[in-house]
Amino acid sequence: MKADPRGVLTGTHFLDGDHACCEGALAAGARFAAGYPITPSTEVVERFASRVPKVGGTFIQMEDELAASITLQGAVWGGAKAFTVTSGPGFSLMMEHIGYAAMTETPCVFVDVQRGGPSTGLPTLPAQADMMQARWGSHGDYEIIALCPNSPQECFDLTIQAFNFSEEFRVPVMFMMDEVVGHMTEKVIIPPADQIEVVPRRHTRKAVEDYLPYGTNGDGVPEMAHAGEGYKFHVTGLTHDEHGYPNMTPATQDKLVRRLQNKIHDAIDRITLLEEECFDSEDVVVVSYGITSRVAQRAIEMARERGLKVGKLRLITCWPFPEKRIRELAATTKAFVVPELNLGQMVREVERAANGKARTFAVPHAGGSVHRPEDILKVIVEASR
Amino acid sequence: MTILDVTNPVEPFLRTDRMPHIWCPGCGIGTTVNCFARALIESKIDLQSLALVSGIGCTGRVAGYVKLDSFHTTHGRAIPFATGLKLANPKLNVIVYSGDGDLSAIGGNHLIHAARRNIDLKVICVNNLIYAMTGGQTAPTTPGHAITSTSPYGTCEPAFNLPHLVEAAGAVYVARWTTFHVKQLARSIGEAFQKKGFSFIEVISPCPTLYQRRNKLGDGLDTMKYYKEKSKVKHGAPTSEVGLTMTGEIIVGKFVDRDRPDYQSLLHAQMVESLGESYVEPSETVCSCS
Numbered sequence: 001m002k003a004d005p006r007g008v009l010t011g012t013h014f015l016d017g018d019h020a021c022c023e024g025a026l027a028a029g030a031r032f033a034a035g036y037p038i039t040p041s042t043e044v045v046e047r048f049a050s051r052v053p054k055v056g057g058t059f060i061q062m063e064d065e066l067a068a069s070i071t072l073q074g075a076v077w078g079g080a081k082a083f084t085v086t087s088g089p090g091f092s093l094m095m096e097h098i099g100y101a102a103m104t105e106t107p108c109v110f111v112d113v114q115r116g117g118p119s120t121g122l123p124t125l126p127a128q129a130d131m132m133q134a135r136w137g138s139h140g141d142y143e144i145i146a147l148c149p150n151s152p153q154e155c156f157d158l159t160i161q162a163f164n165f166s167e168e169f170r171v172p173v174m175f176m177m178d179e180v181v182g183h184m185t186e187k188v189i190i191p192p193a194d195q196i197e198v199v200p201r202r203h204t205r206k207a208v209e210d211y212l213p214y215g216t217n218g219d220g221v222p223e224m225a226h227a228g229e230g231y232k233f234h235v236t237g238l239t240h241d242e243h244g245y246p247n248m249t250p251a252t253q254d255k256l257v258r259r260l261q262n263k264i265h266d267a268i269d270r271i272t273l274l275e276e277e278c279f280d281s282e283d284v285v286v287v288s289y290g291i292t293s294r295v296a297q298r299a300i301e302m303a304r305e306r307g308l309k310v311g312k313l314r315l316i317t318c319w320p321f322p323e324k325r326i327r328e329l330a331a332t333t334k335a336f337v338v339p340e341l342n343l344g345q346m347v348r349e350v351e352r353a354a355n356g357k358a359r360t361f362a363v364p365h366a367g368g369s370v371h372r373p374e375d376i377l378k379v380i381v382e383a384s385r
Numbered sequence: 386m387t388i389l390d391v392t393n394p395v396e397p398f399l400r401t402d403r404m405p406h407i408w409c410p411g412c413g414i415g416t417t418v419n420c421f422a423r424a425l426i427e428s429k430i431d432l433q434s435l436a437l438v439s440g441i442g443c444t445g446r447v448a449g450y451v452k453l454d455s456f457h458t459t460h461g462r463a464i465p466f467a468t469g470l471k472l473a474n475p476k477l478n479v480i481v482y483s484g485d486g487d488l489s490a491i492g493g494n495h496l497i498h499a500a501r502r503n504i505d506l507k508v509i510c511v512n513n514l515i516y517a518m519t520g521g522q523t524a525p526t527t528p529g530h531a532i533t534s535t536s537p538y539g540t541c542e543p544a545f546n547l548p549h550l551v552e553a554a555g556a557v558y559v560a561r562w563t564t565f566h567v568k569q570l571a572r573s574i575g576e577a578f579q580k581k582g583f584s585f586i587e588v589i590s591p592c593p594t595l596y597q598r599r600n601k602l603g604d605g606l607d608t609m610k611y612y613k614e615k616s617k618v619k620h621g622a623p624t625s626e627v628g629l630t631m632t633g634e635i636i637v638g639k640f641v642d643r644d645r646p647d648y649q650s651l652l653h654a655q656m657v658e659s660l661g662e663s664y665v666e667p668s669e670t671v672c673s674c675s
């Protein structure tokens with residue numbers, strides 16, 4: 001389905017990543033956001049609060065992130081597309097409700113504009129140190145999708161993608177920005193609404209008597225109903241059967257949790273978004289994501305100027321981890337170099353997927369600024385030997 | 386041969402396919418659900434417009450037994466979930482049904498802010514003076530000196546007086562009954578449906594398994610006798626004077642019934658004032674289906 005033109009600010013703009021993310025959410029059809037202010041993410045909801053009353057929607061500033069992250073889920077079950085926006089400490093508070101969204105299959109988007117941590121850390125400065133938290137932060141076995149933009153344009157485009165994935169798979173999608181991408185201002189082109197593809201809610205067409213809230217049609221993703229439509233369905237964070245009723249047996253647990261995992265795993269090729277410049281004959285492939293990919297780009301160019309054979313793999317989808325492509329590249333490459341604004345998170349995944357076929361070099365950075373291209377170049381040179 | 390019609394009048398409101406329920410014999414939660422169902426019958430409210438939201442606890446399980454759109458959320462967060470539901474679809478009548486610990490301890494911040502905003506929610510708080518689901522620990526409502534599993538020598542903390550708390554925070558309707566007062570409770574629930582704004586009904590309810598037994602207060606029947614003998618109906622009583630003790634008087638009645646614009650009316654008025662023609666009513670476009 002095409003985007004509702006009322007939410008689409010078609011034109012060429014000069015926007016920062018936070019504002020572009022807000023426009024992406026509006027274009028995707030988000031008409032509800034609940035938030036709690038935190039640097040460097042607040043601009044997303046500030047813009048939403050100003051824009052959404054003119055397109056027919058609601059913003060509410062809640063009393064904390066625990067509230068924001070569940071209020072938005074109430075709104076989803078009331079029929080809205082909804083999201084919340086936060087950063088480090090707020091993201092930590094939201095973890096229980098990421099699990100609730102995964103368990104109840106509530107389609108929604110969590111935007112995390114990453115800043116330096118742990119704790120209050122570096123409120124105004126960048127990091128990429130919430131990547132593992134985004135994947136594993138809530139308790140129990142579950143799957144999420146995480147996307148990582150590297151420009152304001154992508155903050156717009158990929159926010160739409162995040163909503164689309166959340167609706168298609170009924171899964172919470174983590175939108176993993178960082179302070180630099182959030183605050184950098186660049187040209188953002190917003191296309192006309194009829195050129196923006198938007199995934200509608202998987203709303204059931206079944207009659208009340210035939211509707212099984214957590215039954216699936218073979219693709220592992222159940223159809224939704226909204227409150228007030230007469231379906232009288234039940235939603236719970238307890239382990240539940242196809243009726244949505246609590247059923248705390250190992251067999252039901254096994255069936256449910258595996259389905260939550262498989263609905264994402266089975267679609268991994270479709271979910272995996274990569275930007276790649278590899279010709280299967282590189283000595284070194286630099287794997288990066290978010291703001292670091294732009295620094296890595298410079299380092300790759302510098303290395304190529306020196307005659308080194310260096311490829312580039314940018315993870316746009318970070319979770320589920322695109323391990324198939326890493327595995328393929330590991331067969332033809334000597335080494336991976338993984339710069340990131342943390343002391344080593346996604347590099348573990350690269351190393352795991354490479355499985356000893358290629359060596360893996362981290363380029364850690366504790367955050368607060370981005371890498372210098374020279375720091376990455378140094379490791380590329382070392383890895384090429 | 387005559388065939389007796391043995392259908393309980395509240396059955397159509399229950400998920401009978403989920404019976405038997407988990408509550409202990411003598412527990413008061415089922416009684417409150419009965420009153421709730423009777424209030425629905427009497428108020429003739431359109432069941433399709435109702436959504437019920439619970440947190441976690443013995444009371445939190447109510448959501449799983451009512452034949453309504455029902456949400457069993459996370460511990461303490463029924464109110465913010467209900468807030469999102471109500472804002473996304475203002476036509477819904479949203480009920481929050483949960484325990485005292487859920488609503489006033491882990492969810493206490495949401496309770497006062499929802500009352501302050503005057504979100505149009507009907508909150509039914511089953512107050513058994515304890516955390517029951519987890520085995521009978523101290524709650525913010527546990528009266529002084531009571532023995533609980535985490536206060537084996539008696540509690541020393543002052544307890545919350547919930548009607549006073551929610552009145553101060555801004556609730557438009559505040560009542561308290563015990564599970565002895567089934568008629569009055571059903572009537573209060575019906576009245577709350579007539580109110581627009583944050584309504585709060587506290588139901589003092591026995592947990593014979595954990596609270597009464599540990600405190601040597603007898604069984605379910607003894608508790609009923611206590612409720613009957615020691616309750617005093619005082620409509621309009623100043624909420625500052627309705628605090629509870631372990632064996633003392635229980636002031637019950639309708640304490641607060643006032644009018645104040647609810648959140649959505651305030652939001653609407655503010656937007657119309659500031660944006661005029663360019664304000665687009667959320668309900669017109671909120672649904673995300675094709």
Ligand SMILES: Cc1ncc(C[n+]2csc(CCOP(=O)(O)OP(=O)(O)O)c2C)c(N)n1
Nearest residue numbers: 441442443444460484485486487516517518
């Ligand atoms: C975040 C979180 N912390 C703790 C618990 C454990 N827990 C479940 S129910 C409950 C207390 C419930 O007490 P109350 O709300 O008074 O309800 P009751 O069981 O008495 O009806 C607790 C602490 C939980 N489920 N989630």
Ligand code: SF4
Nearest residue numbers: 408409412443517592
């Ligand atoms: S433990 Fe107490 S509150 Fe829970 S079901 Fe039993 S009697 Fe009721």
